[in-house]
Amino acid sequence: MSAVAAPVAGTRPVRGRRRTGLGATGWVSAAVVGLATLVAVVGPLVAPHDPNQADLVQAWIGPGGDHLVGLDVQGRDVLSRILAGARSSMLGPLLIVVICMLVGSLLGLVSAWRGGMVDAGVSAGLDILFAFPGVLLAALTAAVFGAGLWAAVLAMAVAYTPFVARLLRGAMLKERNQPYITALEVQGLGATAICLRHVLPNVFPFMVAQGSILFGYAVLDLAVISYLGIGVQPPDPDWGVMISENQSGILLGYPLPALCAGACIVAVVVAMNLLGERLLERAGKDGGR
Amino acid sequence: MPDVSDPVLEVVGLRKTFGDVVAVEEVSFAVRRGGSLAIVGESGSGKTTVAKMVTGQERPTAGTIRACGRDRSAPARGGAERRLRGREVQIVFQDPYSSLDPRQPVDRAIDEVLRLHRPDWSAPQRAERVVELVGMVGLDDRQGSALPRALSGGQRQRVAIARALAAEPEVLILDESVAALDVSIQAQVLNLLIDLRERLGITYVLISHDLAVVRQLTETVVVMHRGTIVERGRTEDVLDAPQHDYTRRLRASVPTPGWDLAAVRRALHETRPVRPLTPSC
Numbered sequence: 001m002s003a004v005a006a007p008v009a010g011t012r013p014v015r016g017r018r019r020t021g022l023g024a025t026g027w028v029s030a031a032v033v034g035l036a037t038l039v040a041v042v043g044p045l046v047a048p049h050d051p052n053q054a055d056l057v058q059a060w061i062g063p064g065g066d067h068l069v070g071l072d073v074q075g076r077d078v079l080s081r082i083l084a085g086a087r088s089s090m091l092g093p094l095l096i097v098v099i100c101m102l103v104g105s106l107l108g109l110v111s112a113w114r115g116g117m118v119d120a121g122v123s124a125g126l127d128i129l130f131a132f133p134g135v136l137l138a139a140l141t142a143a144v145f146g147a148g149l150w151a152a153v154l155a156m157a158v159a160y161t162p163f164v165a166r167l168l169r170g171a172m173l174k175e176r177n178q179p180y181i182t183a184l185e186v187q188g189l190g191a192t193a194i195c196l197r198h199v200l201p202n203v204f205p206f207m208v209a210q211g212s213i214l215f216g217y218a219v220l221d222l223a224v225i226s227y228l229g230i231g232v233q234p235p236d237p238d239w240g241v242m243i244s245e246n247q248s249g250i251l252l253g254y255p256l257p258a259l260c261a262g263a264c265i266v267a268v269v270v271a272m273n274l275l276g277e278r279l280l281e282r283a284g285k286d287g288g289r
Numbered sequence: 290m291p292d293v294s295d296p297v298l299e300v301v302g303l304r305k306t307f308g309d310v311v312a313v314e315e316v317s318f319a320v321r322r323g324g325s326l327a328i329v330g331e332s333g334s335g336k337t338t339v340a341k342m343v344t345g346q347e348r349p350t351a352g353t354i355r356a357c358g359r360d361r362s363a364p365a366r367g368g369a370e371r372r373l374r375g376r377e378v379q380i381v382f383q384d385p386y387s388s389l390d391p392r393q394p395v396d397r398a399i400d401e402v403l404r405l406h407r408p409d410w411s412a413p414q415r416a417e418r419v420v421e422l423v424g425m426v427g428l429d430d431r432q433g434s435a436l437p438r439a440l441s442g443g444q445r446q447r448v449a450i451a452r453a454l455a456a457e458p459e460v461l462i463l464d465e466s467v468a469a470l471d472v473s474i475q476a477q478v479l480n481l482l483i484d485l486r487e488r489l490g491i492t493y494v495l496i497s498h499d500l501a502v503v504r505q506l507t508e509t510v511v512v513m514h515r516g517t518i519v520e521r522g523r524t525e526d527v528l529d530a531p532q533h534d535y536t537r538r539l540r541a542s543v544p545t546p547g548w549d550l551a552a553v554r555r556a557l558h559e560t561r562p563v564r565p566l567t568p569s570c
Contacts (some may be wrong), residue, residue: 178387178388179382179384179387179388180387180388180389180390182344182346182380182382183380183382183388183449183452183453184401185345185346186344186345186346186375186378186379186380187372187375187379187402187405187406187452187456188365188368188371188372188373188374188375188376188405188406188456189371189401189405190368190371197401198390198393201392202390202391202392
């Protein structure tokens with residue numbers, strides 16, 4: 001037992017030099033995410049034109065003059081719509097991630113800590129939720145509450161929560177079984193204090209990393225939902241809506257408006273995924289004893 | 290085992306089953322206040338399960354456990370009872386790497402325990418006690434405010450000991466606490482433990498498979514094999530003149546200068562006759 005443990009303990013890597021950097025990819029990703037966030041905050045204020053001002057006569061006019069990226073299917077300024085659309089395209093996923101992390105960490109913590117019947121009950125409930133695809137849930141909530149950003153956010157939060165709860169349950173179970181947690185229990189510290197002061201802070205880097213990856217998925221799924229017409233409603237600017245509105249342009253030889261929105265989505269999704277993976281690597285290095 | 294007067298820890302008829310597997314059966318022992326007991330046995334003999342039941346990590350299937358005269362066979366009800374039990378029995382684990390919160394500096398970890406058990410103390414009072422405890426286990430102030438990752442295995446184990454002692458427990462369970470350390474570090478920590486016992490009069494229950502450590506640290510010993518106690522008595526007597534076959538085998542397995550593997554094999558054969566290899570399927 002311990003004869004095996006001793007050499008393992010001895011071969012642990014020296015922990016003096018810790019790489020805290022994210023690497024070049026990580027920093028570029030973080031910069032893209034930062035830019036997107038900045039645009040989401042100030043976008044509508046700096047948009048050169050009213051994103052909803054239509055002029056059908058000017059539809060599909062290419063870049064030039066007053067309109068840097070041209071005009072879309074209804075003759076609206078594409079750049080302004082991209083800038084203004086960043087808000088719903090970033091805020092929606094953010095809300096989804098925050099809701100999922102709150103509910104997921106609570107469920108994961110309770111199942112990991114209590115185990116037994118509680119764990120089995122929560123897992124069974126999550127399995128049932130798992131059976132519903134997010135887009136189907138979105139259609140359902142849109143039918144019940146009316147189509148819009150909030151219905152889509154609610155649906156995606158419900159759809160993602162089982163996934164997050166399961167991930168966090170695993171991470172928290174691993175933490176819960178660490179001897180230092182047992183030592184605190186033997187000391188007589190209460191479960192709530194142990195969870196809040198020790199388990200959650202130690203799992204937090206993992207949560208941030210997973211949240212970042214999840215954000216990428218949420219951007220994509222919300223865009224799909226908007227594209228299908230059961231998310232953000234036109235004429236409100238949103239990247240998913242813009243692809244949907246301007247897809248006819250791709251066939252007509254004016255692909256720029258749809259491609260711009262698509263490129264924004266791809267950039268944010270890829271950046272979030274890469275950043276999440278770098279953070280996950282770091283969390284593993286940090287938390288791994 | 291001779292009658293123990295004034296037992297600080299008393300275990301009677303302890304039994305633990307996991308499904309159909311009987312892990313511990315009919316285990317009884319008592320340790321006097323200020324005494325020391327070793328529970329010896331190979332991996333899977335049930336010694337760690339006994340420790341877990343004493344600290345309350347596992348609930349016994351049957352039997353009673355009493356520490357300081359108070360029953361602790363059933364899970365604690367309420368925070369006050371939990372903390373009271375924490376001041377009766379503490380434990381130091383085997384793995385020094387995972388027994389400290391990686392995000393918590395040493396002094397904060399000890400302070401947290403003091404806050405728990407001494408709610409009436411002021412912050413300066415606790416800080417003073419933290420310095421005292423850190424010094425008591427042979428660490429300097431710089432190590433006392435370091436994160437666990439900056440400390441070596443032996444230093445971390447010293448922190449774990451200090452944290453356990455912060456509760457001022459009557460009984461300290463050492464669950465293979467020096468087994469993961471290098472031999473020279475092991476000797477230092479052993480000396481610290483011997484020294485602490487002399488100064489504090491604390492009772493040790495040592496869970497170990499290392500007979501040399503057992504000899505240095507304890508006066509009485511119980512030998513566990515397949516979940517039951519097969520031999521008990523004064524440590525010297527049991528280790529010098531083992532009565533039970535299993536204890537003899539255990540002793541013969543310890544590598545010493547001039548260690549004779551053939552003798553170990555003979556000892557094994559005496560108790561476990563070699564059967565001809567017959568295919569079982």
